[in-house]
Amino acid sequence: MKSALSILPINDGQGAASCGSVAVNINEPQPLDGRAQFCGRAAVVTLGCAKNQVDSEVMIGVLRNSGFEIVNDLSRADVAVVNTCGFLESAVKESVDCVLELSELKRSGSLRRLLVAGCMVERYKGDIRKALPEVDSFIALDGLLSVGQAALGADEELRDVLHEGSRPYFLYDDSMPRHLASRRHMAYVKVSEGCNRPCAFCIIPQIRGAMRSRPVDSIVREVKALGAQGVKEINLVAQDLTSFGSDRGERLVDLLRELERAAAAPWVRLLYAYPVGVDDELLSAIVELPSVCNYLDVPLQHASEGVLKAMKRPVGRFGSRRFVEFVRSAAPEIRLRTTFIVGFPGETEKDVQDLEKLVSEGHFESVGVFTYSPEQGTPAAQMAEQVPEKEKRARRDRIMLAQQKVRVARNADYIGKQLDVLVEGPHEETEMLLSARTRFQAPEVDGAVLVNDVAEGIGEVAAGHLGKVEITDVSGYDLVGTLVA
Secondary structure (H helix, E strand, C coil): CCCCCCECCCCCCCCEEEECCEEEECCCCCCCCCCCCCCEEEEEEECCCHHHHHHHHHHHHHHHHCCEEECCCHHHCCEEEEEECCCCHHHHHHHHHHHHHHHHHHHHCCCCEEEEEEHHHHHCCCCHHHHCCCCCEEECHHHHHHHHHHHHCCCHHHHHHHCCCCCCCCCCCCCCCCCCCCCCCEEEEECEECCCCCCCCCCHHHHHCCCEECCHHHHHHHHHHHHHCCCCEEEEECCCHHHCCCCCCCCHHHHHHHHHHCCCCCEEEECCCCCCCCCHHHHHHHHHCCCEEEEEECCCECCCHHHHHHHCCCCHHHCHHHHHHHHHHHCCCCEEEEEEEECCCCCCHHHHHHHHHHHHCCCCCEEEEEECCCCCCCHHHHCCCCCCHHHHHHHHHHHHHHHHHHHHHHHHHHCCCEEEEEEEEECCCCCCCEEEEECCCCCCCCCCEEEEEECCCCCCCCCCCEEEEEEEEEECCEEEEEECC
């Protein structure tokens, strides 16, 4: 059976094994701190977003400190942890399928304990035990630090974390034993948790709770520690990045200035910003601070003010068109990425045309388009005029085609130019190419730079190398070029 599991690659160790039909890296047993007693091998499966990956890395750190060797080969694991996504029904289905697949390893006797954590647990904690009896322990969002006890089977006293009606409050900080499970040269840093926005389509505030920010000094300490480990790129993430610090009397712009002052990392990128909170001061900081990438990811969700009102999204001066025009005027150097939802209840052909026009005008470096999903428990799921699935997909294709035309023209403009890049390592499909990213390409979502030649004198190039690439060609959404410095 072909595996649908996505196993986080662990930084340490060499070698390869297979998980289903997918080749993955595995690590060898590692000494922890010389004091932890070896308790077995654990694998962590992560589904969902970058914020979920941070939670997984915290759990990996806890498991290592509890005496577990972390492996990626599920056939070697005594304990498996599935960190689930609960944002969309499709993500819930993927999470359930993953749990059921792993339960087969329990039946065969190779897996001793199966743990399930994350957003799906929080969303369905009133019923999840009955629905998934194969699972030994469920870990709610407030219980991430209990994963070591749960892996050891000593979690009976922790079961009350699943009581329906409890409200998430957990917020990781720099003192927790996070262990990077992504590439060595980049990391996600979660600066806040939860969200106070009333978006009609979104279940996240019910899952993750109210917005709560980390102190600026905690984030700076963490980023400096990551830099000392060799991390070159920090991606700041949150459910609502531009609200960061509003509950503590601090601001996102203050954080960026402190990170710059501390020389914490060469690249700092802003992901998942809300339009409200983007002002002249923040845009100026992005442009003026050398470490901050001229890049801003702002999910605008739509262009039609009628649809935005129904979504309970910002309109007026924070509506999509006026927001884009403001950014383009105040800071034309900043590359914008956004996401849109098509097929929202009541969306008309005129609404789609408005969105198609905005995209076609070329304001965005990258665009993601999603079809609306009616999520149980959200106001939008009860709205009239639900759009048929087939029509949603057709509308998505229209918007993506509009952006594709923009992207093809924009990529052609880069030919002959030299761009700063961060080398990711060998291309996943061929060792004849290196894969790299520019400052305006976020990990996994914005394409890449394919390095097909290296100038004489540069020598061996490893992942994490910062340099310049002269763009010579275009390959689909990717740029192609020579590493020249």
